[in-house]
Amino acid sequence: MSGLPAAHAMAARHRLQWWEALPWVAGVAAFFLFPNYLAFGTQVLVTILFALSLDLVLGYAGIVTLGHAAFFGAGAYTVGMLAQHLGWNEPLSGLAAAALVAGTIGLVSGLVLLRTHGLTLLMLTLCTMALLEQAANMGAAWTGGFDGMPGLSFGKILGLFAFDVLYFRSQYLYALVVLFLGFLLVRMLVYSSFGQGLTGVRENLLRMHAVGAPVRARLVIAYTISAALAGVAGALFTQTNAFVNLAVLGLERAAGVLIILILGGYGRLYGAFVGAILYLLLEHTLAKAYPTAWQLGLGLTLVAVALYARNGILGIVDALRRRLAAWSAP
Amino acid sequence: MERAVSATMLETRRLCKNFGALEVARDIDFRLDAGARHALIGPNGAGKTTLVNLLTGLLQPTRGAVLLQGEDVTTLAQAKRVKRGIARTFQINQLFRGLSVLENVCIAVAERLGAGGSMLRPAGRRAEVIGEAVRVIEMLRLQDDAGRRVAELPYGRQRLVEIAIALGLDPRVLLLDEPAAGIPSAESHILLDAIATLPAEIAVLIIEHDMDLVFRFARRITVLVSGAIFAEGTPEEIAANRDVRAVYLGSALDA
Amino acid sequence: MDLLGILLGGFAAGMVLFVVSVGLSVTMGLMGFVNLAHGGFAMLGGYVIVLAMKGWGLSFFPALAVGFVAIAALSVLLERTLYARLYRASELDQVLFTIGLVFIMISSMTLAIGPETQVLQLPEWLRGQVDLGVIRYRTYSVAMIVFGVALVVALWLGFERTTLGARIRAAVDNRRMAASLGVDVGRLFTVTFAIGSGLAAVGAGLGAEILGLDPQYPLRYLAYFLIVVAVGGLGRVTGVFYAALLIGVLDFVLKIYFPKGGTIFIYALTLILLLWRPQGLFGKRGA
Numbered sequence: 001m002s003g004l005p006a007a008h009a010m011a012a013r014h015r016l017q018w019w020e021a022l023p024w025v026a027g028v029a030a031f032f033l034f035p036n037y038l039a040f041g042t043q044v045l046v047t048i049l050f051a052l053s054l055d056l057v058l059g060y061a062g063i064v065t066l067g068h069a070a071f072f073g074a075g076a077y078t079v080g081m082l083a084q085h086l087g088w089n090e091p092l093s094g095l096a097a098a099a100l101v102a103g104t105i106g107l108v109s110g111l112v113l114l115r116t117h118g119l120t121l122l123m124l125t126l127c128t129m130a131l132l133e134q135a136a137n138m139g140a141a142w143t144g145g146f147d148g149m150p151g152l153s154f155g156k157i158l159g160l161f162a163f164d165v166l167y168f169r170s171q172y173l174y175a176l177v178v179l180f181l182g183f184l185l186v187r188m189l190v191y192s193s194f195g196q197g198l199t200g201v202r203e204n205l206l207r208m209h210a211v212g213a214p215v216r217a218r219l220v221i222a223y224t225i226s227a228a229l230a231g232v233a234g235a236l237f238t239q240t241n242a243f244v245n246l247a248v249l250g251l252e253r254a255a256g257v258l259i260i261l262i263l264g265g266y267g268r269l270y271g272a273f274v275g276a277i278l279y280l281l282l283e284h285t286l287a288k289a290y291p292t293a294w295q296l297g298l299g300l301t302l303v304a305v306a307l308y309a310r311n312g313i314l315g316i317v318d319a320l321r322r323r324l325a326a327w328s329a330p
Numbered sequence: 331m332e333r334a335v336s337a338t339m340l341e342t343r344r345l346c347k348n349f350g351a352l353e354v355a356r357d358i359d360f361r362l363d364a365g366a367r368h369a370l371i372g373p374n375g376a377g378k379t380t381l382v383n384l385l386t387g388l389l390q391p392t393r394g395a396v397l398l399q400g401e402d403v404t405t406l407a408q409a410k411r412v413k414r415g416i417a418r419t420f421q422i423n424q425l426f427r428g429l430s431v432l433e434n435v436c437i438a439v440a441e442r443l444g445a446g447g448s449m450l451r452p453a454g455r456r457a458e459v460i461g462e463a464v465r466v467i468e469m470l471r472l473q474d475d476a477g478r479r480v481a482e483l484p485y486g487r488q489r490l491v492e493i494a495i496a497l498g499l500d501p502r503v504l505l506l507d508e509p510a511a512g513i514p515s516a517e518s519h520i521l522l523d524a525i526a527t528l529p530a531e532i533a534v535l536i537i538e539h540d541m542d543l544v545f546r547f548a549r550r551i552t553v554l555v556s557g558a559i560f561a562e563g564t565p566e567e568i569a570a571n572r573d574v575r576a577v578y579l580g581s582a583l584d585a
Numbered sequence: 586m587d588l589l590g591i592l593l594g595g596f597a598a599g600m601v602l603f604v605v606s607v608g609l610s611v612t613m614g615l616m617g618f619v620n621l622a623h624g625g626f627a628m629l630g631g632y633v634i635v636l637a638m639k640g641w642g643l644s645f646f647p648a649l650a651v652g653f654v655a656i657a658a659l660s661v662l663l664e665r666t667l668y669a670r671l672y673r674a675s676e677l678d679q680v681l682f683t684i685g686l687v688f689i690m691i692s693s694m695t696l697a698i699g700p701e702t703q704v705l706q707l708p709e710w711l712r713g714q715v716d717l718g719v720i721r722y723r724t725y726s727v728a729m730i731v732f733g734v735a736l737v738v739a740l741w742l743g744f745e746r747t748t749l750g751a752r753i754r755a756a757v758d759n760r761r762m763a764a765s766l767g768v769d770v771g772r773l774f775t776v777t778f779a780i781g782s783g784l785a786a787v788g789a790g791l792g793a794e795i796l797g798l799d800p801q802y803p804l805r806y807l808a809y810f811l812i813v814v815a816v817g818g819l820g821r822v823t824g825v826f827y828a829a830l831l832i833g834v835l836d837f838v839l840k841i842y843f844p845k846g847g848t849i850f851i852y853a854l855t856l857i858l859l860l861w862r863p864q865g866l867f868g869k870r871g872a
Contacts, residue, residue: 004467006432006477007460014452064677112860118676119619120863123815126808127852127859134849193440193456194449200437203426210386210424211438211499212412213446221447251804255684262681296692302685306678307670 014191023273027176031169038168044280045175046236049182051261051272053229056186058258059266060195061222062202063114066254067125068230070109070132071102073249075231078102080149080244081142089154091239095178098235099228105132106227110220126251133249148245152238163242171240178236182229187269189225198222199267259298262305265314274313337364338400339503339533340416345384345394347557354380355391356558362503366533367525369544372554373577378537379421381554382505386418387411398503412441417501419492421508421537427481431472431491434480435463438498466498469524486513490520497524504528506536510543522547545569553577589720591838597726599833600733601795604788605806606813607740607825608781614757614820616774618668619676621683623785624803624810625690630656630786631798632694635703645708652790653783660782664775687803694800705793725794732791736784737826744822753777757820758869809836812855818868828866 030041050072057063075098082097083089113124136143143149156162161170189195197218200208208215238244247253256279264275287294309316340362347355354377362368370378383389385396387408395404403411426434436453439462440446453459467476470490475483480491489512496504510518518540525534525547538544544551544565551568553561561574568574609623634652637643643651663686671679707725715724744750756763756770764770789798796806809832817828832851839847858866 004432004464004473004476006430007464009477010430010432010436010460011454011457014454058677064680066680116859116863118617119613119811119815119819120859122619122676122680123811124856124859126811127856130808130852131849131856134846134852138846138849188452189449191452191454192449193445193451193453193459194447196433196437196440196453197446199429200426203428204424206420207424207426207495208437209408210412210418210420211441211495212409213441214409218447259681259684262677266677292692292695295688296696299685299688299690299692302681302688303667304685306674306682306685307667310674310678 023270024176024180031172031176035167035169038172040280040284042168042171042175042240043237044276045172045179046233046240047257047260047280048272048276049175049179049236050230050233050257051264051276052182052186052269053226053233054257054261055266055269055272056189056198056226056229057223058261059268059271060190060198060202061219063219063223064122065125066122066251066258067127067129068226068257069249069251069254070125070129071106071227071230072234072237072253072257073129073132073136074102074105074227075099075234076238076244076248077136077143077234078231079235079238080144080152083152083154083238084144084149085142089152091154091157091174094154094239095232095235098231100231102231102234103224103228106230107220107224110223110227114216114219114223129249129251129254133246136246136249144245146246148243150243150245152242152244154239154242163239165242168240175236175240178232182232183269185225185229189222190269194218194221202267259302261312263301263312265312267311268314271312271314278313338362339364339366339398340385340535341397342381342385343395343397345381345396346392347380347384347389348392354557355384356556358394358557358559360552360559362533362535364502364531364533366535367547367549368533368535369548369551370535370537370554371539371541371544371551372560376554377557378554379507380557382418382507382535382537385505386416412499412501415502416505417496417499417503418505419496419507419509421511423485423488423492425480425488425491425495428479430477430479431467431483431494432460432463432476434491435466435494435498436460438495439463439466442499463498466494469497469527470494471520486517489513490517493521493524497528502532504532504534506534508537508539510538510540518543587720590722591841592834593720593722593726593730595834595837596733596830597729597833598795598837599830600729601788601792602806602809602813602833603733603826603829604736604791605785606810606817606829607736607822608778608784609810610814610817610825611753611757611820611822612774612778612781613814614818615753615760615770615777616672618672619679619683620668621680621807621811622686622690622803623683623782624807625687626656626660626782627785627789628694628798628800628802629659629690630783631789631793631802632698632703633786634790635705635793635798636698638706645711649787649790652786656786657779657783661775661779664778668778669771687807691800691803698800700800702797702799703793705790705798707794729792729795733826737822740822749773749776754820812851814865816855816858816865818865821865821867824865824867 031038034041054068057065078098078101079094082094109128113121116124137145154163157170157174164170197213201215201219205215234248237248260275260279261272263279264273265271305312338361342358342360345355345358358381372378380389384391387406391404395402397403398411398414398416403414426437436459440456440459443459445456445459467473470493472487472490472494475487480488489509493506493509509521513521528534536547548565551563551565552559553568553574555577560577561568561571605627609620612618612620630652633655634648637648637651671682711725711728713724714721715727717727744754752763752768752773756768756773760770789802813825813828813832817824835851839850
């Protein structure tokens with residue numbers, strides 16, 4: 001390797017930094033420190049996984065989609081329907097089935113939709129999600145329609161750990177492990193040449209074509225993997241909550257995860273973490289008490305972010321770090 | 331240098347492109363041989379960039395054919411032609427502005443080496459990609475800026491990154507669209523030096539307005555006017571051609 | 586309900602969609618700006634119109650005029666101060682900004698006025714039914730249809746016959762070339778944005794008895810506005826007209842025969858149409 005410092009920096013970029021252990025330490029600590037809030041904590045973990053999957057297509061590939069809940073919902077309903085109608089409630093295989101179904105929908109829709117761009121693509125992602133939502137609504141015999149499927153029950157994880165309906169202890173740790181594994185997958189993709197290529201597509205599509213990259217194939221692959229991951233998040237949702245309803249396929253969930261990712265900072269692995277924790281905490285405390293004020297505050301925040309803080313909280317942190325570095329190195 | 335048969339790298343046959351009633355390329359029969367050092371000149375709006383767009387596949391012709399090393403690539407998309415050995419730079423830089431210089435070139439090199447789709451190994455572990463990218467960067471004297479984000483660089487250095495990306499693709503045919511535009515004249519020799527180090531068999535086509543650079547670099551010149559080839563020949567022939575002087579070169583050569 | 590009645594009902598709904606969405610189509614075609622808050626301008630305008638009649642006792646046409654002017658003014662203000670900063674921004678930023686803006690609009694109205702549906706006080710001559718020979722139908726709906734048709738004709742004439750119209754068409758077709766020919770694209774956009782938002786206000790107010798009017802209006806109909814614009818083709822007034830008619834009739838029919846989940850056909854149709862022609866039914870290729 002040449003002596004160029006930039007080359008060394010690049011070669012070391014993917015190495016684990018010490019602070020990357022912090023979120024997981026915090027996650028385990030929360031288990032012991034907040035035993036009464038593990039249900040909420042589980043939802044945070046599920047949402048982080050969902051946001052991570054969106055970051056792959058939005059933050060890295062630059063595909064603006066308002067319909068990612070289609071895959072979340074596909075995974076959620078797969079697990080629900082398997083449990084309800086086939087009595088298949090083994091959790092881990094359920095996750096695999098959800099990934100398969102959601103991934104397949106992602107592959108098919110990606111092949112078809114990613115030929116378009118801009119408003120047309122945005123519309124098509126919305127339509128796909130709305131189609132699934134309406135189908136779920138109409139197929140009430142399978143999906144429970146508007147009321148969904150409450151009161152599902154799932155088997156023991158690995159045959160050992162039962163779902164803890166009262167305190168959500170096993171759910172929380174289960175979700176934490178699944179999130180960890182999903183995170184490792186995304187991290188690996190992001191630091192690979194494939195991930196670098198995705199960033200290239202986001203930064204300059206024409207240039208990517210002009211270096212010979214098979215752009216559409218790459219985007220479809222990324223979209224499919226992201227869909228599968230979102231499906232796993234959805235499956236986790238159903239398994240940990242023991243119910244599923246139409247909200248998993250709704251615009252609110254899709255817009256919500258988009259907002260979370262932007263607030264935290266997209267195109268950075270940990271933006272999903274920051275955004276989800278902050279947003280869900282605020283929503284949990286404020287939205288129930290003052291829903292209209294919450295919407296107003298959210299609107300103002302989004303406008304401010306779009307105008308001044310496009311890279312979210314982590315972007316602000318980065319900018320501050322660069323300022324500090326410039327100060328202390330005259 | 332004697333050559334028994336000159337291998338034709340890039341060729342067009344009666345290439346035409348219309349935008350409605352506007353003809354931007356008219357019956358162009360163009361040839362680029364292996365080892366060519368070819369310049370494409372002409373007044374603004376003559377269709378030089380359009381020709382390059384047609385050659386690389388960014389534009390589809392209305393009529394005619396493009397052949398790369400004898401193979402008809404007329405219907406082949408841009409990315410596929412790149413894989414067959416054509417690389418180009420754009421008149422307006424097309425860079426990955428948020429990424430560092432090294433990352434920009436690494437992306438190109440990774441694609442060339444077939445590593446672009448690899449998902450398992452971290453990009454940083456691909457020493458061959460990074461090493462190759464560093465080599466190209468050093469060729470263009472960009473090593474001091476290797477770690478800096480492209481958006482932060484002055485325009486002249488960005489232009490050199492644009493060329494570095496094309497070189498990183500190790501092409502057999504290199505098409506440069508006004509490569510010196512924006513590079514301060516003190517640094518323009520960097521460009522010529524880099525081209526001089528290229529393997530002799532690579533075919534290089536430059537679109538340029540800087541006549542000094544054209545006459546220093548080119549062994550052959552094509553003059554394009556209003557979408558059609560107006561004249562073609564060695565630099566001496568073109569400089570002596572009265573019609574060319576009238577239409578285009580004018581006082582630039584009298585100086 | 587017989588066929589003609591269904592068609593008329595669908596046409597009326599389509600006309601409301603048209604009047605509201607035409608401004609969105611032209612501004613998107615002109616600036617490429619994804620304005621998801623367009624429905625918010627419509628909603629605010631509808632409220633101004635309804636409340637002007639209820640609270641200030643204005644009669645019908647003056648109220649419509651006030652609504653148009655008020656929202657046009659508001660849109661100019663927002664466009665110059667906020668929107669203009671995002672013209673070169675990424676699509677994502679534009680989506681974020683306009684979602685945030687519409688949240689602000691919805692919550693403000695809910696806080697200021699309340700979440701109830703507003704009722705439009707129809708003037709005497711719009712109430713009751715009118716005899717069209719073949720059928721007796723609600724005067725209000727017929728008037729809506731007449732208004733929509735008159736508007737599309739007026740807009741078409743405006744685009745074809747006036748200098749402003751020519752400039753807009755040129756800029757929609759090729760913004761850079763229009764600018765290099767001396768068209769002040771920035772000011773053009775402000776004017777177009779103002780007129781489009783004003784029309785949306787009138788559409789929401791006028792159509793309050795057909796589409797309803799409450800703070801959630803912008804989000805409830807967001808998909809429909811976007812579908813009409815995308816299917817019609819950006820910047821194509823006649824395209825938006827036909828697309829709005831199509832969606833209006835389709836939705837009306839579906840509400841009658843497939844009340845639960847009938848909208849799936851609209852989404853499916855949109856999906857198929859946009860995949861077949863991504864530029865919309867009337868848009869230009871390679872946009």
